[in-house]
Amino acid sequence: MTFRPGLTGSIVVGGILAIGVVCVALAWKPSIEPVTPPQAASFDADRVARGAALAAVGDCAVCHTAKSGQPFAGGRPLSTPFGVIYATNITPDAETGIGAWSEEAFARSMREGVNRTGQYLYPAFPYPHFTHATDQDVEALYAFLMTRTPVSAKSPPNSIVFPLNIRRLVAGWNLLFLRTGEWRPDPSQSAEWNRGAYLVETIGHCGACHTPLNALGAEEGSRAFAGGEAEGWDAPALRATPPGPGPWSVETLTNYLRTGFAPGHGAAAGPMRGVTDELARAPVEDVRAIAVYIASLMSKSPSRTAPAGRAIAYDAVYEGACAGCHAPGSSLRQLGAPSLAASAVVNAPSPRDAIQTILRGIPWREGRAGPFMPGFADELSDQQVAHLVGYLRANFSHSPAWPDVEKEIRRAREQGGS
Amino acid sequence: MITLTVNGRKHEVDADPDTPLLYVLRDDLQLNGAKFGCGFGQCGACTVMVDGKAIFSCLTPIALLPARQIKTIEGLGTESAPGVVQRAFIDEQAAQCGYCIAGMVMRAQALLERDPSPSEDQIREAMMPNLCRCGTHMRILRAVQRAALAMKGAAL
Numbered sequence: 356m357t358f359r360p361g362l363t364g365s366i367v368v369g370g371i372l373a374i375g376v377v378c379v380a381l382a383w384k385p386s387i388e389p390v391t392p393p394q395a396a397s398f399d400a401d402r403v404a405r406g407a408a409l410a411a412v413g414d415c416a417v418c419h420t421a422k423s424g425q426p427f428a429g430g431r432p433l434s435t436p437f438g439v440i441y442a443t444n445i446t447p448d449a450e451t452g453i454g455a456w457s458e459e460a461f462a463r464s465m466r467e468g469v470n471r472t473g474q475y476l477y478p479a480f481p482y483p484h485f486t487h488a489t490d491q492d493v494e495a496l497y498a499f500l501m502t503r504t505p506v507s508a509k510s511p512p513n514s515i516v517f518p519l520n521i522r523r524l525v526a527g528w529n530l531l532f533l534r535t536g537e538w539r540p541d542p543s544q545s546a547e548w549n550r551g552a553y554l555v556e557t558i559g560h561c562g563a564c565h566t567p568l569n570a571l572g573a574e575e576g577s578r579a580f581a582g583g584e585a586e587g588w589d590a591p592a593l594r595a596t597p598p599g600p601g602p603w604s605v606e607t608l609t610n611y612l613r614t615g616f617a618p619g620h621g622a623a624a625g626p627m628r629g630v631t632d633e634l635a636r637a638p639v640e641d642v643r644a645i646a647v648y649i650a651s652l653m654s655k656s657p658s659r660t661a662p663a664g665r666a667i668a669y670d671a672v673y674e675g676a677c678a679g680c681h682a683p684g685s686s687l688r689q690l691g692a693p694s695l696a697a698s699a700v701v702n703a704p705s706p707r708d709a710i711q712t713i714l715r716g717i718p719w720r721e722g723r724a725g726p727f728m729p730g731f732a733d734e735l736s737d738q739q740v741a742h743l744v745g746y747l748r749a750n751f752s753h754s755p756a757w758p759d760v761e762k763e764i765r766r767a768r769e770q771g772g773s
Numbered sequence: 774m775i776t777l778t779v780n781g782r783k784h785e786v787d788a789d790p791d792t793p794l795l796y797v798l799r800d801d802l803q804l805n806g807a808k809f810g811c812g813f814g815q816c817g818a819c820t821v822m823v824d825g826k827a828i829f830s831c832l833t834p835i836a837l838l839p840a841r842q843i844k845t846i847e848g849l850g851t852e853s854a855p856g857v858v859q860r861a862f863i864d865e866q867a868a869q870c871g872y873c874i875a876g877m878v879m880r881a882q883a884l885l886e887r888d889p890s891p892s893e894d895q896i897r898e899a900m901m902p903n904l905c906r907c908g909t910h911m912r913i914l915r916a917v918q919r920a921a922l923a924m925k926g927a928a929l
Contacts, residue, residue: 423894674791675834680813687813719901729814729902733826734833 382526384473387463389455392447392505398498406499409492411637412645413485413558415500417629418442421508428452428506433479434586434770435572438515440479448505461497462490466535468525475525477515478532478572484560487538492558532573544651551648554641561649564590564626580652582704587770588625589707591699594652603653608646613639615725621693621700622726624717625708632720667750672743676731691726695751706744706757710767713740737764775835779804780848790836795819797835798845806846806875810904817903820876821845827883829902846875849882857927858882861920862913869907877903881917885924893918 410416419442421430429444429452447454453461453471460471468482469475476482485493518524538557540549555561564585566574575581582592603611603620611617615631623631634642667673680687681695688694695701700708716730735743741760748756757763774785777794779802788797798804798821807830810818814829821830822844850856855863858878868874877900884891884899891899896917905913 423898671790671834671836675793675836676832679832721901727815729829729832731832734823734828734837736837739837 382475382523384463384467384469384475386473387457387460387471389449389471390457392449392454393501395502398502402495402498403502405492406495406497407636408638408641409496409558410499411633411635412554412641413496413560414630414633415445415496417626417633419445425504425506425508427500427503428508429510430508432511435477435479437519437572438513440477440513440515441510443510444506444508445500446503446506446508447501448507451507451509452505453500454505458494458497461500462493465493465496468529468533475522475529477513477522477525478528481560481563483533483574484557484563486533486535488557489537496558528571528573531571545647547644547647548651550641551644551646554645555648559645561593561645565593585626587707587767588627588711589703589705590627591703591708593649595654603650605643605646605650608650609639609643612642612646613637616691618691619693619697621698622717622728624700624712625715628717628720632723668746670743670746670750672735672739673746673750676734676743677747680728695747698751701747702752702754704754706748706760706763707767709744709747710740710760710763713743714764714767732768737761737768740764776839777835777843778841779843780845781842786835788835791834793831794821794833794835794838794843795830798830804845804847807879808872808875810872810876814902815904816873817876817880818873820879820903822879822883825883825886827880827902844879844882846878849878856882857923858885858916858920861923862916865912865916865919867909867912867916869905869909873903873905873907877905877913881913881920884917885921889924890921891917 416426418431418433419427419429421428421442424430425446427444427446429442431442433440433442444452446452449455456464456471463469464471464476464480465482465485465488467486468478468480513520538553541552544552562574562579562583564583566579567581567583569575574583580592580594583590603617607617607620611620611623612631612634614635615623615628634645677695679685680692682688683694685692698709700712703709712728713735714730714732716728717726718730719727731740741764744760744764745756748754774787775790777784777786777797779798784802786797786801788801795807795809798807799809807821808818809831810816812831814832817829819829819831820827822828823833823838823841825842846859850859858881862868862874862878867877880900880903881896884896888895893914896914900913900917
């Protein structure tokens, strides 16, 4: 057979073009006719209430509310490796929100990640999880959102790198990574476990942060809950080795998820803060079910114990800045401030969250009770942070010293607050 | 001995390196503007500036501070010649019992040095770490706004 480059070339180019045309054609999604925003009174109150509970479990408000902005009105930036995505307005404003979305359009966004006009949404919106929710739950969320106060607010344009700013490419991502279909219970498990598993895997979308992402930003299914990353913080592993040296019981987890604080473990910090704030509004039986499921993932093997009674080397910075709240016998210890030996971040595989906690602390949340820790970003130089992190690891953990502490400190400083 | 630079002056301080700056200011240097409130970094009465940033002096051991520039309210002005922010707090009568005010003034000073034209939301956010139990928050807010305007006027 004679090799004919011209013909082969044409076939290849033609093939690519054909595949391209097919992809673009497959990627085309119709616009769904706009509707007049439905009257709030047209929704069944029970359904709205169920939607409110689900919205709390899914912490919709966390991403869809800008700093000092109106709830659900969008505009909050989310930094991704591919650029900054701004959360959209999901209040029922007809122009800037989802007021003109029919229930069908809303369900399509939740199941397929496509907005009313047929535009692909980025998977920063966790539709790969929401797609498995029941019809009933999607309807309830629609009822809840459509009965919020409409707010006119346009989100800033995204700054996504080329070529990912071509939204239709998300169709290819969906082809590779989106698995649709309703979530199926495991009949060998209890009803409570199944309720928790459903909430965690669908509306709660816990894996979006706690599962590592591959190079294309999709969750690595084989490493579910092995620990991921969110906005410059490590989201700890929930499977096998649980965060921190102490065991997490269903009760501890339930309380932690509802209050953002677990005596003996520590406080929710960074992006987890908003999650626990929202779960505080969710039905306690749902939060407990989530705890039952998460606890079942965690290792049953005895945890590393905190080095009890171990002599702590003197350090002026620890004594002056940390010990007043964290040392045994300090008055804040009586009120629940954890021993650093029990701290999940001091015992974590990477220094990232210890650094973030030292720099940013655990901020006030206006109008809410909860744990607080001042940040030390302005008190400590990078070198002083590195010294303190090394000291804490050496004195309050059995784990080896962290490498790359200086690099992580620079990274955390560059990222700014969260 | 640890050398601290406070309001532009160097001081040799004979104190343990873990001593919080607040105690050194009040007990050794007789700079009594910064107050002890809670000792946990939760109230802001002890706020002073280090390298232009507002910090809680009750949680800042002096071991961290050689080679840093410390500024206290005594460094902003005097009774007869108050600084711009102090003047604005007086003009707005922002103090009731006054215990929190030195900390409030220092946090406001740090804010205005960083951002001379903060919005009301930005002022509220920046001032959030400092508590006032008397409830003069609205006057404090106006004082910071007044100080911002006065600083701008002075710069023109």
